[in-house]
Amino acid sequence: MTTKQEKGCTLWFTGLPCSGKSTLAELLAAELKRRGRGVEIMDGDEVRKHLTKGLGFSREDRDENIRRIGYVCRLLSRNGAIAIAAAISPFRAIRDEVRAAHEAAFIEIFVDTPLEVCIQRDVKGMYKKAIAGEMKNFTGISDPYEPPENPEIVVHTAKENARQSAAQILTALEHRGLLAAAVTPSYTEEEAEKIRRRLTDLGYIEK
Amino acid sequence: MTTKQEKGCTLWFTGLPCSGKSTLAELLAAELKRRGRGVEIMDGDEVRKHLTKGLGFSREDRDENIRRIGYVCRLLSRNGAIAIAAAISPFRAIRDEVRAAHEAAFIEIFVDTPLEVCIQRDVKGMYKKAIAGEMKNFTGISDPYEPPENPEIVVHTAKENARQSAAQILTALEHRGLLAAAVTPSYTEEEAEKIRRRLTDLGYIEK
Numbered sequence: 001m002t003t004k005q006e007k008g009c010t011l012w013f014t015g016l017p018c019s020g021k022s023t024l025a026e027l028l029a030a031e032l033k034r035r036g037r038g039v040e041i042m043d044g045d046e047v048r049k050h051l052t053k054g055l056g057f058s059r060e061d062r063d064e065n066i067r068r069i070g071y072v073c074r075l076l077s078r079n080g081a082i083a084i085a086a087a088i089s090p091f092r093a094i095r096d097e098v099r100a101a102h103e104a105a106f107i108e109i110f111v112d113t114p115l116e117v118c119i120q121r122d123v124k125g126m127y128k129k130a131i132a133g134e135m136k137n138f139t140g141i142s143d144p145y146e147p148p149e150n151p152e153i154v155v156h157t158a159k160e161n162a163r164q165s166a167a168q169i170l171t172a173l174e175h176r177g178l179l180a181a182a183v184t185p186s187y188t189e190e191e192a193e194k195i196r197r198r199l200t201d202l203g204y205i206e207k
Numbered sequence: 208m209t210t211k212q213e214k215g216c217t218l219w220f221t222g223l224p225c226s227g228k229s230t231l232a233e234l235l236a237a238e239l240k241r242r243g244r245g246v247e248i249m250d251g252d253e254v255r256k257h258l259t260k261g262l263g264f265s266r267e268d269r270d271e272n273i274r275r276i277g278y279v280c281r282l283l284s285r286n287g288a289i290a291i292a293a294a295i296s297p298f299r300a301i302r303d304e305v306r307a308a309h310e311a312a313f314i315e316i317f318v319d320t321p322l323e324v325c326i327q328r329d330v331k332g333m334y335k336k337a338i339a340g341e342m343k344n345f346t347g348i349s350d351p352y353e354p355p356e357n358p359e360i361v362v363h364t365a366k367e368n369a370r371q372s373a374a375q376i377l378t379a380l381e382h383r384g385l386l387a388a389a390v391t392p393s394y395t396e397e398e399a400e401k402i403r404r405r406l407t408d409l410g411y412i413e414k
Contacts (some may be wrong), residue, residue, distance in 0.1 A: 040286065067257070078245075079287065080287060081282075
């Protein structure tokens with residue numbers, strides 16, 4: 001439920017596997033909900049379950065996957081919600097196609113984490129497999145990643161922690177008039193614990 | 208954009224082909240938008256284009272088609288929008304599954320038009336083909352239609368005109384607190400003309 005003053009938008013994260021997209025998406029979603037906004041995260045897993053069962057990892061299927069995420073984000077954002085996409089979305093042309101279809105604001109957030117840092121994190125051990133040649137079409141290793149040319153926001157997760165990146169994004173949304181300014185962000189203990197675990201797994205913070 | 212007072216909901220039309228679902232959906236959507244609500248229509252064509260390309264007409268594929276419509280309606284409705292589904296959705300079990308997954312109100316609207324009336328309308332000539340045995344899996348002829356057992360609203364398009372059915376649905380939504388009461392419905396000339404053409408095509412009104 002939103003108020004008449006608040007406009008919906010799509011926050012479109014893009015970046016390599018393990019760059020930090022989902023972590024940032026969750027951190028942001030928790031804070032946006034705390035501020036009373038309607039938020040939906042469309043990440044790869046959510047979407048493969050509900051919208052794209054049966055699609056594979058060919059270029060064509062990956063494009064279709066991103067188009068469907070884009071379509072749902074478009075509907076949500078033009079109805080006042082904040083739609084957060086947290087899929088890799090490696091190809092520039094499809095991201096631009098999704099942007100062009102949007103009525104509400106489309107904010108592309110490039111999670112600019114160097115490949116070597118992503119390989120170090122390797123949360124699910126997939127880089128290891130891809131480097132060993134056991135995984136085809138793995139973005140960054142056996143498949144290209146095309147960084148955005150003019151993203152609205154760039155964050156550097158190798159140089160700042162996730163909270164700093166999230167704060168930077170919130171400030172940018174406030175400046176664009178998409179979000180009312182808040183006093184101080186805060187989380188419930190349960191949310192804080194979940195975020196800590198995730199950050200630890202990703203190597204953002206020490207165990 | 209919605210106000211804090213307004214709750215989202217899903218209006219789930221179900222009925223035979225040519226029963227009047229899309230006509231009623233369009234009529235309702237125009238009036239709801241006039242009242243300042245965010246509205247999205249998920250009909251068969253829209254969905255096949257954006258969400259279910261590649262799915263066919265087997266029982267399994269039709270179920271998946273309906274699940275995806277249900278998923279998008281669920282996301283929209285829980286964010287304050289009014290999601291209108293206008294696909295045939297012939298199977299009770301899947302409709303109930305979609306209902307169970309909803310957080311917002313799920314209003315099932317049974318468009319209870321007798322098969323013989325639908326066959327007479329036959330907007331796209333598909334009943335003719337199905338009766339001639341040229342179309343497999345055509346609901347009502349070569350595939351079953353399971354009417355809902357406890358729909359929130361039933362309309363009889365063979366006994367009343369589309370405006371009367373739409374007015375009945377609006378009143379039901381007002382009574383359920385899902386819609387603020389309005390003074391009188393009105394349409395722009397362009398909308399009125401589009402609706403007239405559609406109603407004429409469907410045989411609701413004389414040429």
